[in-house]
């Protein structure tokens with residue numbers, strides 16, 4: 001019988017033969033890293049900040065969110081309801097006050113804002129409804145790099161069995177009190193540090209009614225030409241205590257073909273075999289690297305799919321506007337504990353209650369998010385206009401790029417992997433240059449280029465487009 005399992009082709013075995021542009025040849029063995037995903041440098045400032053993430057604070061915040069009874073987007077938000085502490089308006093006011101409190105603790109370092117709009121009547125919106133997103137901006141400390149934004153979000157609205165029930169309890173501890181708590185805790189901990197780029201801590205509403213809040217926010221960002229490099233959406237990261245839960249893993253979903261790709265871009269992706277290299281997927285790989293380096297207590301499990309099967313979330317609103325965005329979700333959802341009225345039937349407890357949430361797990365996910373935000377906000381901008389020269393047929397590969405905007409980069413690295421590999425396998429430091437030639441065929445591997453600063457912070461990698 002012929003074995004269908006063949007040994008891997010040896011394209012990548014010859015790593016020592018790799019030569020970069022001539023001036024760098026001397027340093028080539030030292031500069032080459034065999035496992036690209038092990039190269040994230042731990043920044044002790046970031047590692048110390050991660051220790052401040054508190055399961056107790058997360059617990060208090062989730063319990064506070066549950067205490068508003070319902071946070072249905074279409075529930076009451078008049079001043080009476082806000083005073084009484086029930087409904088989506090009271091929840092929103094509290095989130096805002098919490099961000100403001102963190103800001104007071106850092107000398108006013110956070111700019112706390114709202115994005116309010118009237119959502120017209122729609123499928124799950126019975127009458128025109130005011131929807132308010134709440135966010136806090138930690139502005140970058142470097143004038144040029146402050147334009148660059150990394151963002152973390154969760155949705156603070158909730159629902160029960162009936163999407164149009166505005167009165168009944170909808171505790172939403174896991175969905176998505178957990179994600180809201182991640183945004184809040186990242187804001188509390190990271191606001192004690194300064195980063196060259198800007199971090200936005202966002203909490204949106206309207207998710208359950210149709211991604212309304214995130215849709216509005218992402219469109220605003222696109223219209224105002226915000227330079228958002230990464231969006232981390234946390235939705236159902238409570239680590240529900242069901243027996244088959246894996247508390248060591250968090251799923252990270254990322255789109256393959258970009259939702260915002262034009263017909264021309266889709267044709268190019270098809271021609272290059274680029275289906276696995278969207279900007280969102282580079283972000284997912286970056287998160288995997290950060291997970292290796294900082295060991296936040298939970299391991300990112302990359303899922304190469306937009307979201308769970310046939311389901312969706314707020315990151316999709318950002319994908320549609322052309323931003324890199326991923327979704328974090330616990331390993332195994334318990335459907336008795338989400339979108340359910342609180343009740344017991346045949347001995348089964350239904351409802352999204354705080355007692356089913358594992359607060360240590362949420363803290364681990366918050367650490368992974370905070371480490372990713374801090375790493376990206378510390379890093380140089382990705383290199384611009386990355387090209388792979390394709391004018392002549394040749395077996396070497398020459399890449400060119402423009403310097404990382406913002407002046408933080410002191411070097412560049414070319415990464416590559418086999419076309420069948422999920423994560424970057426090799427990294428070659430090529431110095432502070434704008435061109436590198438590798439003795440590897442572009443037919444056989446996928447390349448990217450990233451920028452590195454003097455402390456070793458890495459940008460997101462950029463996959464080249466061909467230049468004829």
Ligand SMILES: [Zn+2]
Pocket residue numbers: 155175176207235236
């Ligand atoms: Zn949700």
